[in-house]
Amino acid sequence: LDEFEQIARLFRPLAFGAPEALDLMDDAAVIAGRPGFDLVITKDAMVEGVHFLSEDPLNLTARKLLRVNLSDLAAKGATPCGYFLAIAWPPGCDESRRRLFADGLRLEQLAHEFPLLGGDTVSTPGPFTASVTLLGWVEAGRMVKRRGARDGDILLVSGVIGDGGLGLQAAKGELDALGADAVAYLADRYRLPTPRLALSAALRDHASAAADVSDGLLADAGHIGEASGLGLTIDLERLPISPAAALWLARQADPVAAYAALAAFGDDYEIVCTAAPASLDSFVAAAAEAGVGLTPIGEARVGQGVSARWRGRDVALARTGWRHV
């Protein structure tokens, strides 16, 4: 399976006949401007053994790779337009494994109807490595930035927090004491996070700032605060958690430290955002209509950094999320 056969068999079908992709037979793709819209562009890379486990099947890896990029688009209020893919295949990655990877891409593309537009495949002696550059459309000037939070805004988060980090532990077999159902649920949340594209329109209409939760709630809320020149306060007891995370919490000696740990975990791919108090009710209602829970968890104030409270009292944070090196 040389490069050209690989493109023909595995990747050309993923272009969905999009004219921009030129059947993946050209040096580049060409995207005509869409009057009244901006392009939102994000790029994320994943390395075997660093961002996913070597034993994870490649279709799941492909799906997660697209999902983490879709999560960035969702946070910006954008809608997927298409993507570019670079893959470095290690030795021994035969056609069946490559096909498995392509199958995973296809499933995610079908779910959100966007084509593969181009890319590059190379060989590597090292671990499997892939990067995606995902493009999305957003109405001109309406991308939701990190830097838009204002003094007095409410801090909110979508879905539940902490499942990503617990899910990694569950996938490694470290949480078997929680029971098979909780382990399966958490590991699945880690392996296949749900990008909150359903929230895009509500974010555009109501959020003053937003980011997705990849480095951890505390770190990503901190990014909003830093970009906006404000401090953020989080009420730990208000964090929305899943029933499986509640099982884990019940086994922790110190509930404050446990909630702080959930807020520091990465890989949740929820949306953390801010909104003016006056638009809170309509924001939460619009999110609910889109099928996404949205929970107020704190506020933005003049100041800097992220601080935490437990039932109204300040608590010290040991760390504010994962810092990748």
Place this chain on the structure above:
Amino acid sequence: LDEFEQIARLFRPLAFGAPEALDLMDDAAVIAGRPGFDLVITKDAMVEGVHFLSEDPLNLTARKLLRVNLSDLAAKGATPCGYFLAIAWPPGCDESRRRLFADGLRLEQLAHEFPLLGGDTVSTPGPFTASVTLLGWVEAGRMVKRRGARDGDILLVSGVIGDGGLGLQAAKGELDALGADAVAYLADRYRLPTPRLALSAALRDHASAAADVSDGLLADAGHIGEASGLGLTIDLERLPISPAAALWLARQADPVAAYAALAAFGDDYEIVCTAAPASLDSFVAAAAEAGVGLTPIGEARVGQGVSARWRGRDVALARTGWRHV
């Protein structure tokens, strides 16, 4: 040097203050449409030990990475707009090596005035790996495609052919018999190919189809033929070669096989293109005015595949360029 310090010190300066980059503090970049223009997008990846030598300094690697992507834009008649970068740093890649890489990026960006718009940096246990997604502007509908060649068109190539492949051999110390000057020239051509952005306007105005020569002249001409549904014939004795390649040629027993080898080598990053016979003179003149030599080397005809002639007689080709796996 954690991820955020790295962004602040090494990469934010490369954004050149472009508003689209949002100071590299957001999840994504946002690019406003430019009325009357299309976006041309290309993506290429490089792996240490596969696409460059492990002993190559990282500033040269960075420059080549951008240049091979710029070469794709040049072939499409586009002008650089900005780029996204994913890097996987191996263990032991300290701040000074990272800074060297950033210095190389900066030099190429300054030469063609385009900003870094976003990306991702991760760690890897394996070899250094990087991918670039480069965006360019082209007047709406005027991207030069591979699929535009017509029956009777002249086949042309820019600059000289074969230096890339000979340069790899020279860099490995396999061509010392050619003398130090030739070795230095060829190795430099391999390490720092010149993207033919100067040719962009002439290509838009005169070429019916174009591709850059990365896989080898025969293979990349073949891509034009395949995409256009035509066959291509190349007159090997017309291939433009450098004085250093002429030194090498003079030492080869079989000149036909030697020319065929030059045409099969990869990594030249010249432009192979087709043009109607009626526009040949004005095309060559426009290229010359832009400082780029353009040599007619064959023609496009009804048929398929690439065939070669030597002084008017058909010759068999052993292979049609590199096929990456």
